[in-house]
Amino acid sequence: MTDILIQLFCEAFEALYQQKSDPEQVNVQKTRPEFKGDFTINVFPFLKMTRKNPQVTATEIGEKMKEMSALVASFEVIQGFLNISLSDQIYLEMLSDLLKSGGQMVAPVKQTKKFVVEYSSPNTNKPLHLGHIRNNLLGHSVCALLKEVGHEVVKVNLVNDRGIHICKSMLAWQKWGNGATPESTGKKGDKLVGDMYVRFSQELKKETEVLISQGIKAEEAEKKASLMLEAREMLKKWEEGDVEVRELWERMNGWVYDGFDVTYKNLGISFDKTYYESQTYLLGKEIVHEGVSRGVFSVYPDQSVRIDLTAEGLDEKVLLRSDGTSVYITQDLGTAVMRQKEYNADEMVYVVGNEQNYHFQVLKQLLSKLGHTWSEGVHHLSYGMVELPEGKMKSREGTVVDADDLMAEMIFTAREVSDESGKLAEFPDAEKSAVHRMIGLGALKYFILKVDPKKNMLFDPRESIEFEGNTGPFIQYARARINSVLRKTTEAGIDHLKSASNQVCPDETEKDLIRQLASYSDVINLAAREMNPGLVANYLFALAKSYNQFYHDHPVLRENDTEKQLLRVNLSVVTAETLRKGMFLLGIAMPERM
């Protein structure tokens, strides 16, 4: 819609002043409610070209636009703002187009690309928590958005399955696990392994406290503790391929994956491909060695490999330890190169918390130094931390919010609220719990996704399970009510696939709804470009709110004028579909009734 107006404006401008106006400069926005009109164009940027005052310029352009197109019904000029009122006919056409396309279609981007998006990236020493939830929801939604606008998307997970952390869990299991398995304890595998990790930390703490009391410094004590030495020894054995260690490692990681699968399934998250660091960590070394031979990286006297990035505003970075082992960035270098070889992507997106901003700056810089032109497409989708009302989550203080527990609580609360209302009373139990799930998870997902990804967010458990106001269930409810209306109109034999005739005049509320519905495609495109699902969430909330206002005083079934009734049915159909599609892009399911 705005595209058409911009074009019309430019044509009118050229016809009037024999000069071309830059379409980029044309600022079209919704007219503020206190003024008459539908869309507003600001003429200030063009005054230098017209050499006339704002009032005259806007009036002249307005008149020309009206003359050139039937789109413009009338206009008003206030302080350099050209407020254009569109004809009723246009609104009916917009609605009819939306209806014909089967609800909502998103205009594809001009240039489609291939994206590889990495998200989730868990460690196998502890269960998924609230922070992972934000990551997973973001990754999932961004992928859905990119696909929706026409890009090709490969969703990948990179599991950090090796390293000292998992050795700690393994060691603790050997020492204090008593042979416990998920089967024998009935515990989820990731939880069991997580418990072992906690146990290790506790025992290590005890040991270091003893050492400290003997006068050894804290840092030293942790390094010298026998448990730590044992863990390191185990890591070494792992790297050497020790059969016993490898077997235990595979067994315990297997438990973790079974546990993760359950959590992912609950959350509705999936991947096209899963990478494991154990299979990729060696690749980075080769790349670093190659970099050395090409003079990109330098070997220092202590045999460590480094690069000086101070000229780029960064610091000196170690790429290989003096003992020749790889560090974090070495691995990421390897996986990036491997992944690019495999997929030849135009864009490589990493959904990773903002604590790693520096890391990704370095990674991109290194890839570029190595001569990989595709490093331009490396993009760190950095998101803010999730904090609790009492502060940051700290595993030491037991304030970490477990993903499984959180989901279960949300669903439980949904059940309570639903049972209290009695709205699903005559539903079979299976269907009821399915709806409770959708509501509970809808609340959780929406609560997290509505916030701008790059900002830190506060997760207040009390607020997250609210089902009123700007929440997921509010939007689900709006659609469930529409469904209810549509069921009844269908029963009454009203054909909602027929467009309303052009005899009807939509009122302001109805026009407002149509305008919002018509902007869906633009919103999705913007959200995809910015990789910001929050834009979709806010749009859907505003749309649901507008529909609720409409619903309140625009009866559908009881409307006697059949043309008006048809218009309202059509509005309801398109709104319901828009809400459903939009929420789908956020990974949120919509109950038919609630």
Add this chain to the structure above:
RNA sequence: GGUUCCGUAGCUCAGUUGGAUAGAGCAACAGCCUUCUAAGCUGUGGGUCAAGCGUUCGAAUCGCUUCGGAAUCACCA
């Protein structure tokens, strides 16, 4: 100390190429169900957009400075 990000109503957040009198939700208060699902709708109160200076027709938005908060600057991941 260097770098990056953030600071908008009591609380949580919108506000996207700089546009009219800065908006929602929650919380508070007052109304609306014999009428398509009240998980809804309507209204009231609530602001020095952290502070200052600058850029210009116009700044929450851009620049500089200051204050406050966060992250990071590992031979951890």
